[in-house]
Each structure stands twice: as structure tokens, then as C-alpha cells.
Amino acid sequence: MIRLLAATCAVALLAAPVVAADRVAEAGRLREAALATSAAYPLLESLTTEVGPRLAGSAAEARGRAWAVKAMTAAGLSNVHVEPFALVAWERGLETAEVVGPGAQRLVVTALGRSGATPAAGITAQVAYFADLQALKEAPAGSLKGKIAFIDHHMMRAQDGSSYGANNAVRTQGPAIAAAKGAAATLIRSLGTGNGRDPHTGVTQTPKGQVPGPSGALSLADADQLVRLVSRGPVTLKLVLTPRFTGTGQSGNVVGDLPGSAVPNEYVVIGGHLDSWDLGTGAIDDGAGMAITLAAAKAIKDAGLVPRRTIRVVFWGAEEVGGEGGEAFAAAHKTDAVVLAAESDFGADRVYRVSSRVAETGLPLVAEINRALAPLGIAPTKDNSAGGGADVGPLGALGAGILELEQDGSRYFDLHHTPDDTFDKVDKAQIDQNVAAYAVAAWLAASDERVLRAK
Amino acid sequence: MIRLLAATCAVALLAAPVVAADRVAEAGRLREAALATSAAYPLLESLTTEVGPRLAGSAAEARGRAWAVKAMTAAGLSNVHVEPFALVAWERGLETAEVVGPGAQRLVVTALGRSGATPAAGITAQVAYFADLQALKEAPAGSLKGKIAFIDHHMMRAQDGSSYGANNAVRTQGPAIAAAKGAAATLIRSLGTGNGRDPHTGVTQTPKGQVPGPSGALSLADADQLVRLVSRGPVTLKLVLTPRFTGTGQSGNVVGDLPGSAVPNEYVVIGGHLDSWDLGTGAIDDGAGMAITLAAAKAIKDAGLVPRRTIRVVFWGAEEVGGEGGEAFAAAHKTDAVVLAAESDFGADRVYRVSSRVAETGLPLVAEINRALAPLGIAPTKDNSAGGGADVGPLGALGAGILELEQDGSRYFDLHHTPDDTFDKVDKAQIDQNVAAYAVAAWLAASDERVLRAK
Numbered sequence: 001m002i003r004l005l006a007a008t009c010a011v012a013l014l015a016a017p018v019v020a021a022d023r024v025a026e027a028g029r030l031r032e033a034a035l036a037t038s039a040a041y042p043l044l045e046s047l048t049t050e051v052g053p054r055l056a057g058s059a060a061e062a063r064g065r066a067w068a069v070k071a072m073t074a075a076g077l078s079n080v081h082v083e084p085f086a087l088v089a090w091e092r093g094l095e096t097a098e099v100v101g102p103g104a105q106r107l108v109v110t111a112l113g114r115s116g117a118t119p120a121a122g123i124t125a126q127v128a129y130f131a132d133l134q135a136l137k138e139a140p141a142g143s144l145k146g147k148i149a150f151i152d153h154h155m156m157r158a159q160d161g162s163s164y165g166a167n168n169a170v171r172t173q174g175p176a177i178a179a180a181k182g183a184a185a186t187l188i189r190s191l192g193t194g195n196g197r198d199p200h201t202g203v204t205q206t207p208k209g210q211v212p213g214p215s216g217a218l219s220l221a222d223a224d225q226l227v228r229l230v231s232r233g234p235v236t237l238k239l240v241l242t243p244r245f246t247g248t249g250q251s252g253n254v255v256g257d258l259p260g261s262a263v264p265n266e267y268v269v270i271g272g273h274l275d276s277w278d279l280g281t282g283a284i285d286d287g288a289g290m291a292i293t294l295a296a297a298k299a300i301k302d303a304g305l306v307p308r309r310t311i312r313v314v315f316w317g318a319e320e321v322g323g324e325g326g327e328a329f330a331a332a333h334k335t336d337a338v339v340l341a342a343e344s345d346f347g348a349d350r351v352y353r354v355s356s357r358v359a360e361t362g363l364p365l366v367a368e369i370n371r372a373l374a375p376l377g378i379a380p381t382k383d384n385s386a387g388g389g390a391d392v393g394p395l396g397a398l399g400a401g402i403l404e405l406e407q408d409g410s411r412y413f414d415l416h417h418t419p420d421d422t423f424d425k426v427d428k429a430q431i432d433q434n435v436a437a438y439a440v441a442a443w444l445a446a447s448d449e450r451v452l453r454a455k
Numbered sequence: 456m457i458r459l460l461a462a463t464c465a466v467a468l469l470a471a472p473v474v475a476a477d478r479v480a481e482a483g484r485l486r487e488a489a490l491a492t493s494a495a496y497p498l499l500e501s502l503t504t505e506v507g508p509r510l511a512g513s514a515a516e517a518r519g520r521a522w523a524v525k526a527m528t529a530a531g532l533s534n535v536h537v538e539p540f541a542l543v544a545w546e547r548g549l550e551t552a553e554v555v556g557p558g559a560q561r562l563v564v565t566a567l568g569r570s571g572a573t574p575a576a577g578i579t580a581q582v583a584y585f586a587d588l589q590a591l592k593e594a595p596a597g598s599l600k601g602k603i604a605f606i607d608h609h610m611m612r613a614q615d616g617s618s619y620g621a622n623n624a625v626r627t628q629g630p631a632i633a634a635a636k637g638a639a640a641t642l643i644r645s646l647g648t649g650n651g652r653d654p655h656t657g658v659t660q661t662p663k664g665q666v667p668g669p670s671g672a673l674s675l676a677d678a679d680q681l682v683r684l685v686s687r688g689p690v691t692l693k694l695v696l697t698p699r700f701t702g703t704g705q706s707g708n709v710v711g712d713l714p715g716s717a718v719p720n721e722y723v724v725i726g727g728h729l730d731s732w733d734l735g736t737g738a739i740d741d742g743a744g745m746a747i748t749l750a751a752a753k754a755i756k757d758a759g760l761v762p763r764r765t766i767r768v769v770f771w772g773a774e775e776v777g778g779e780g781g782e783a784f785a786a787a788h789k790t791d792a793v794v795l796a797a798e799s800d801f802g803a804d805r806v807y808r809v810s811s812r813v814a815e816t817g818l819p820l821v822a823e824i825n826r827a828l829a830p831l832g833i834a835p836t837k838d839n840s841a842g843g844g845a846d847v848g849p850l851g852a853l854g855a856g857i858l859e860l861e862q863d864g865s866r867y868f869d870l871h872h873t874p875d876d877t878f879d880k881v882d883k884a885q886i887d888q889n890v891a892a893y894a895v896a897a898w899l900a901a902s903d904e905r906v907l908r909a910k
Contacts (some may be wrong), residue, residue, distance in 0.1 A: 045683070049558070049680060049683045049684060049687075050557075050558050050687070051558065052554075052558060052559075052560030052680075053560055053561075059559075059561070060559070063557070076615055099507075102505075102518070103504070103506065103507060104504050104507075104515070105506075105508055105513075105515070105736070106509030107507075108874060195879045195880065196651065196653075196875055196878075197735070197873070197874040197875045197877065198651075198652055198653070220879075221875070221877045221878075224877075224878070224879055225503075225504060225507075225736070225877070225878075228500065228504045229504060232504070232505070243883070280652070281680070310870050383589075398753075418652070419563060419652040420651060420652045420676070422650075422652065422676045422679075422680070423679075423680075424650045424676050424679055425650065
């Protein structure tokens with residue numbers, strides 16, 4: 001019934017231009033139509049099944065772009081195209097860790113993204129334990145020579161994912177710090193929650209001029225095991241990690257538009273990132289973001305709504321390895337008037353809260369969006385300092401308004417960057433709610449004329 | 456307080472032999488003391504940390520026996536010894552599975568126990584899908600030539616684990632049936648619950664005279680993925696499984712006694728199995744059974760109680776690969792008067808129900824045990840036809856009475872035979888409840904004189 005109603009309205013709307021008073025009512029119908037249509041779930045099933053994992057710079061990521069062009073075209077977007085860019089490509093090799101000596105046993109490890117490699121035969125070395133990153137920083141220069149540094153931390157489950165931000169320097173900076181102090185290799189407790197045996201990968205950063213050392217993450221259960229072993233006395237590990245940098249690789253952003261009727265050169269950008277880590281199939285990170293935002297645009301199109309401003313869907317490449325896609329997109333479009341940008345990159349669970357960063361003149365429009373999202377159980381915040389995430393951050397730095405539809409991250413870090421990031425973890429009702437939220441927000445922003453850009 | 460009270464009683468009891476009226480009261484004190492002492496948890500921590508996985512016939516299983524001798528001795532058992540036996544040893548090799556062609560991606564696979572091997576370079580073959588074992592059985596002879604058979608099934612979560620029994624022929628018999636019809640290899644949906652990415656191993660059986668073919672289990676998430684892929688059209692997989700049989704290996708049962716004062720040659724046998732699969736650390740399967748039963752015997756000893764009959768703790772070797780330990784123990788002790796036998800081999804979650812198989816004359820004693828267990832939330836059943844499990848089953852066949860303290864298996868098959876069977880999954884309060892139950896049951900049976908044996 002709801003879909004029929006929306007379709008009827010769509011016909012009426014195609015016949016006459018949208019007037020201001022219609023916009024809010026139309027947003028309500030759009031919200032219900034998006035909930036009823038469930039378009040994101042089959043898109044995500046298709047992507048994660050037919051393409052699977054999509055490591056940045058790989059042939060699989062390229063297949064993901066081909067999938068995306070097809071999916072955007074099928075959804076009725078115009079101007080569908082790929083904007084390619086180059087990147088430093090890296091791929092995973094063998095990865096094993098074993099305790100050597102009387103308590104001989106395997107530990108589950110995975111290489112961090114852009115990790116260096118051990119010799120093919122591995123290294124055998126004693127573990128130096130650090131309770132947190134600060135303890136590692138306080139270790140004297142040269143004191144880790146020939147050792148495997150292990151960096152622990154204390155990440156907790158949090159709905160807003162704040163504990164990830166507080167701890168992720170362990171992964172992004174820890175290995176380079178340990179290597180600079182002489183460590184032969186670095187292991188970290190996986191940056192994640194839960195107590196599974198799946199390790200969490202993720203990129204580690206190496207300052208220019210320093211050669212990346214071998215670095216890996218133990219699963220949370222294996223990190224616990226190592227802590228118990230270390231508490232009993234010295235532990236020696238044999239570690240094999242043979243990832244490699246494979247030279248210059250190709251990535252790309254995929255773009256498609258719902259063209260604006262009045263000001264087509266003003267853009268409301270929504271999207272997610274196309275690449276994923278290689279261990280899972282990139283369902284929650286970030287196939288979900290792609291499926292949610294494309295389904296939202298499709299819902300607007302299927303309702304026959306024509307926005308004043310262009311709604312642009314972007315699937316960024318190479319987010320995981322360093323945010324190259326977001327940087328490349330912002331650089332290529334730095335003169336475009338991106339009015340508002342919103343990325344979905346925090347799983348497929350429900351949106352519970354909205355924050356923004358828009359010009360004063362745009363706050364009444366944000367309030368209007370908040371009212372239209374309230375029936376989905378989404379609460380407004382007074383926060384008008386949102387950062388927007390890795391892919392839209394660079395657009396925000398150029399002046400774009402930012403909207404964050406904040407998702408419930410309570411279970412996100414159980415799965416994030418692990419082999420367990422697969423389609424079966426996605427809850428259909430929750431992903432539908434995301435689609436409705438994006439459709440409503442994009443429609444209200446794109447059918448309005450108030451200024452949202454900060455500069 | 457409770458511990459002090461028990462200790463005081465113990466002194467009194469050491470001074471005077473136990474009289475019938477004391478037994479039930481003593482069982483109540485023992486129950487509370489066992490709960491308060493929490494002895495199983497540190498035993499299990501020690502075993503799973505210091506020994507880790509304990510594959511039947513491996514050096515690690517031998518280290519497990521050394522650990523067990525030490526632990527039994529430290530717990531105050533007498534006559535602690537190993538009863539060695541030989542077995543056909545097998546060990547895991549490489550294991551990878553990948554979809555070949557446009558949807559190229561890895562699937563997570565693990566070899567089934569006692570599987571044969573593919574060539575080192577693997578095999579590449581088309582998948583033949585069977586919705587269940589019956590569908591495979593109905594496939595014509597020779598029809599699987601050159602194919603990889605995939606056998607699906609429909610196991611469900613169940614508190615009593617009944618769905619495992621109903622489906623496990625998929626694993627134990629399926630691969631040999633497929634091989635007999637010409638299959639180059641067999642894959643099964645892991646016999647388990649949940650939706651993780653960890654595959655569930657477990658033994659597969661090959662009839663005498665047939666050479667074991669390569670066979671493996673896909674994780675539940677990967678089985679779902681294969682089903683989705685197969686629904687789109689033919690699927691070709693490249694499969695590498697290189698386990699090998701390593702000749703005659705050594706295993707053994709570890710035995711320790713709390714000697715009976717009146718009839719030391721009558722035995723109440725309690726125990727768990729010492730071997731585990733190699734993927735996890737054998738915490739719930741079956742380090743927990745070892746820790747529970749040893750802690751129960753220790754609780755009786757620490758309370759200063761001296762049973763009439765001998766309480767014998769047995770840690771069976773090589774249960775997982777074919778129940779060789781249980782068979783060897785029964786054969787070696789076929790003339791022993793085992794009055795009652797109870798094994799703990801269903802995880803570490805709480806006991807919720809009791810069943811038995813004892814002579815009519817023993818039913819009042821079982822009722823007494825049930826009354827003493829009721830404060831732990833454990834319900835009696837009228838079932839007096841309990842089988843007792845793989846390790847005590849052979850004793851039951853020789854006439855021993857059987858007691859089953861049935862554990863809650865609701866989450867057992869999420870972890871069973873996977874890498875995720877690790878110490879962190881064990882709930883301290885629940886394992887304590889198990890210890891109390893075993894202590895009470897063993898004490899009441901061993902301080903009584905009623906006949907329990909069926910013959």
C-alpha cells in the first residue's frame with residue numbers, strides 16, 4: 001500500500017515541479033516507501049556474493065567497480081563513470097605465529113595492512129610485552145633489538161565507537177614506533193571487541209623514510225593467551241608474515257548522479273567505500289554503505305522525485321589503506337559546489353543519532369531533516385562540529401556541509417576488519433532503516449535552497 | 456565461611472567413619488564447598504595455556520598426559536598412572552579453498568579428522584550440491600566422478616544437542632559415500648550452529664578397504680556463500696587439503712584414585728577426555744570435563760571425606776578420533792567392578808538435567824542424588840536408559856551403571872571443534888556448578904552400598 005501511494009504521488013510530482021510545502025510531506029512518504037522496498041539487502045547480497053572481498057588496488061576491487069557501474073545504472077542514475085587513480089598496492093602473504101618451546105602451540109595472527117615482511121622462513125624471537133602504547137613509547141631507544149614487541153590495549157564496546165578512536169594509534173603508529181626502537185617485528189592485540197578467534201587487520205602507517213617492519217594482529221582470544229603465557233615467564237615466538245608491496249596499482253571512485261532540476265551544479269554527496277579488507281567479504285565495511293546510499297538514491301528516483309540540486313552517489317576506492325579515494329575525489333572536484341556530504345561507513349545497524357557541520361544558515365534545514373528522521377527512532381544532537389569520516393572529510397575541509405547519520409556501533413567492532421565481516425551478519429530491518437534515513441536526508445537537502453556550505 | 460565449616464566437618468569425619476545418615480548432609484556441605492572453591496577454572500586455565508591443543512597421538516597430547524599426572528597428584532589422588540595404547544596417528548596439513556572464475560574468492564575450509572589428501576597442488580573441480588545426506592545417497596553410482604561433492608544439512612540450536620546426533624552422519628559417513636560414487640573430494644557445511652567464519656572439524660569414518668578421500672568442512676558463513684553461488688550457476692573450486700596419516704602413534708589414559716575405605720575394588724568412575732582437536736585449545740571439548748571431574752574429586756578429598764568405594768578419575772586419550780581411549784580403558788578393566796560411570800564431555804555450561812541407567816536396586820540412590828542436586832537447579836528425569844557417551848559407553852556395555860549430568864548445550868555447537876574453543880568462552884559460575892554436581896554425585900554413589908551395576 002505504501003509503495004502504491006508513493007508511486008501515485010510520483011506521477012503527480014513528475015507533472016508539476018515540487019513546491020516547498022510538498023517537500024516535508026514527500027519526505028515522509030519517501031521514508032515509508034524506502035522501508036517497504038528493502039532495496040539495500042539484495043544489492044549487498046549481490047556484491048558480497050558475486051564480487052566478495054575487494055582489497056584496494058586488486059583485480060577484485062576492479063571487479064567491484066564494474067559491479068558498481070552496473071548497479072548504479074540499473075538504479076537509474078545518470079553520468080555513471082569511474083574516476084581512476086593510482087596507489088601503492090600491497091597484498092597479503094603467509095601468516096603464522098607459534099609459541100616455541102615446552103608450551104608449543106599456534107596463535108592466530110594476520111598481517112596489518114601495509115605491513116612489511118619477515119624472511120620467508122620467519123623469525124624466532126622473544127616477546128617484549130607492553131601494556132599500552134604509552135609503555136612502548138617509554139621504552140629506551142634500541143631496547144627492542146631482536147625482540148618481537150607485543151602491544152596490548154583496553155578497547156571497550158561503545159555504541160558510538162569512541163573506544164576505537166581512543167585506541168587505534170596502537171595499530172596505526174605502534175609498529176613504526178617499535179621498529180624505530182629496534183623491534184624485529186610487532187604484534188598487537190586486535191583492535192576489536194568480542195572474544196572470537198578471528199584477528200582484525202587494518203592499516204598501519206610508516207613515516208616516510210622508514211622501512212615498514214613486519215607487523216600483525218593477534219585475535220583477542222590469542223592476545224589473552226599470550227598475556228597468560230607472558231605472565232608465566234619469557235615467551236619465544238616464531239613468526240612468519242610475508243605480505244608484499246606489489247608496485248603501483250589502480251583504484252578508482254565510482255560516481256553516479258540523480259541530476260538536479262534547478263541547480264544541477266550544486267551537489268548533495270552520499271556514498272560509502274568500495275574497497276574492503278581481504279579477509280571477509282566487506283559486508284559491514286563497507287558494502288553496507290554502498291548498498292544503503294545507492295538504495296536511498298533509487299528510492300528517490302523510484303518515487304519520481306526530481307531534486308533541485310544534484311544528488312551524487314560516490315563509491316570511494318582505497319579507503320582502508322589510507323583514504324586515497326576520498327582525497328582523490330576531493331582533489332578532482334575541488335571547484336564543485338558540494339552543498340552537503342554524508343558517508344555511510346559504520347556497518348549496517350540502525351542510525352540512532354544525527355550530527356552535522358553546516359553554516360548557520362543551514363541549521364533550520366538540519367532541524368527539518370531531524371524532524372523527518374524522528375519517526376525512525378533517530379535523535380538529533382546539538383553537535384554542529386561533525387567530521388564526517390575518511391571519505392567526506394576532505395570535502396568538508398574544502399567547505400562542504402557535513403551530515404553524519406550515526407549508526408549503532410555496539411557490535412561493529414566484533415566484526416570489523418575480520419574474516420567474519422560477511423553478509424549473514426547484516427540485519428535486514430536495520431539496513432532498511434538506514435536507507436530510509438539517507439533517502440529522507442538527501443531528498444530534503446537536495447530539494448531545498450538554503451546555504452549549507454561553510455565557505 | 457562455607458569452606459571453614461566444611462573443613463571443620465572434615466576433621467570430625469576423619470576421626471570417625473561416615474555413617475549413612477551423615478552422607479546426605481555431607482553431600483550438601485560438599486556442594487556448597489565446591490561452589491565456593493572454584494577449583495576447576497584455574498585447572499582449565501593452566502591446561503589450555505600451558506599445553507594448549509592436544510591432538511590424539513601428538514607430542515602435545517603426551518604433554519597433556521604429563522600435565523594430568525602432575526595435576527592429579529597435586530589434587531591428592533593416589534595410584535596416579537598412565538595406561539598407554541597405540542593408535543593410527545593423523546595430522547593436519549595445508550587447507551585452502553577458492554572459487555575459480557569471475558567471482559574468485561577464498562572460502563574458509565578445514566580438513567575433517569582422518570581425511571585423505573588432495574595432491575599438493577590441489578584439485579580444481581566443479582561442485583555437485585546435495586541438500587542433505589539422503590540426496591547424496593540417492594545420487595547414481597559413478598555420477599560424482601571428478602566432482603567435489605558438497606553436502607548441506609539443517610542442524611539447529613538445541614539445549615540437549617539432539618540436532619547434532621540427528622545430523623552428524625553428514626560428517627562421519629558423507630565423505631566415504633561421496634567417494635564411493637566417484638567424488639574427487641567432499642565438502643560439508645560445518646556441523647555446528649551460529650554464523651561465524653570458523654570451520655568445525657571432527658572425525659570422518661572410512662569403511663575398511665576404502666581409501667579415505669580428501670574431505671573438509673566449510674564454515675557456516677562460507678557454506679551460506681557457496682549455496683548462494685551455486686544458486687547462480689555452476690561453481691568451480693580449487694581445493695588444497697594435505698593432511699596425512701603418520702603411522703602408529705601413542706596415546707594413553709591417565710588414571711588417579713581416591714581409594715575406597717570399605718570396598719576399594721568397587722569403582723565410581725568420573726572423567727573427561729584429554730585429547731582435543733588441534734584448531735582450538737580444547738577448553739570446552741574437553742578440558743572442561745577434565746577440570747570439572749578432577750576438581751570434584753579434590754573437593755571430596757579436601758573435605759576430608761573418605762568414600763567406601765574408590766572414586767576413580769580417568770582422562771581418556773584419543774576420544775575425538777574414534778573413541779580409542781574409552782575402548783582401551785574398558786578392555787583393560789573389564790573385570791573391574793565399575794559400579795557407576797559418568798563422563799563430562801559437553802562443554803562447561805551448567806548441568807540442567809540428570810538421567811541414568813542403573814539396576815532397579817540403584818534407583819533409590821539415584822533419587823537421593825537427584826535430591827542433593829536440586830539446589831543447583833538440576834532436574835531429575837525418569838530416563839533410566841542413558842548411554843553415557845563415547846568414553847563410558849564401553850564400561851556401560853560391560854554392565855557399569857551410567858549417570859549423565861546433562862549440560863546445557865545451547866551454545867556448545869557454536870564453538871565445538873572450531874578454533875574458537877578457547878578458555879575465554881568458559882563461564883566461571885557455570886563450571887563451578889558442574890564441579891558441585893559431580894562432587895555430590897560421586898560422593899553419594901561412593902559412600903553407599905546399594906547395587907548399581909546392571910550385571
